[in-house]
Every structure is written in structure tokens, then in C-alpha cells.
Amino acid sequence: MGDTVAEAAEKISVSERTAYRWLQEKRVKQAIREGRQLGIRLALSANADVATFAMRTLKEIIVDESVAAGTRVRASLGVLQLASQADSDDVREDVEEIKEELRKFHDEERTF
Secondary structure, eight states: OOOOHHHHHHHTTOOHHHHHHHHTSHHHHHHHHHHHHHHHHHHHHHTHHHHHHHHHHHHHHHHOTTSOHHHHHHHHHHHHHHHHHOOOHHHHHHHHHHHHHHHHHHHHHHTO
């Protein structure tokens, strides 16, 4: 992992041009995407407790009105990014809790 296209091509004894052509094929793109998703799932499951703690920390930042709005937005974006990559039930539950807190927070802001 982390090889350039040229290095990867050399390792499997094909030309760099062939490797680039393969990278444009739908099935290769799908395999790469699946490999990345698997890597993310494995990393999250291996560190589920850390990921859960991170999600809870982000949740606290998001709903804390004393925290600067820009920081809350960045925390929200971090949660959304994690949610789009994660496949862990624990993380999903945390994301749902954070979404609910965000809804409540935005509803409260509209009432003022």
C-alpha cells in the first residue's frame, strides 16, 4: 500500500501505461473502493473504543454553545466524514445521537 502507479506496475511486471489503463476500468475502481472501505472498517473495529470516544468528544463540541461556531462546524464535518466511512454499529448509534443533538440545537436556535 502506498506505492506509486509506476512502482505497483513494476511489482506486477506490467507497463505503467497498462496500470493506468487498468485503473480506469470499472471493476478495478470498484475493487479499490472496496479495499479502502474494508481497511476503514478494520481500522475502526480494531479501535472501536477509541472511535466511540472520538465521536462522543465531537458530539460534546458540537452542542457546546460556548465553543466557537467554526469549531462546531469542523466537528460536525468530522462526524459526517466518519459516518460516511464507518460501518460499525456503535459508531452509527453515536452518529444518530449526534444528529438528534444537532436537530435539537438547531431547533433551539430558531426559537430565539
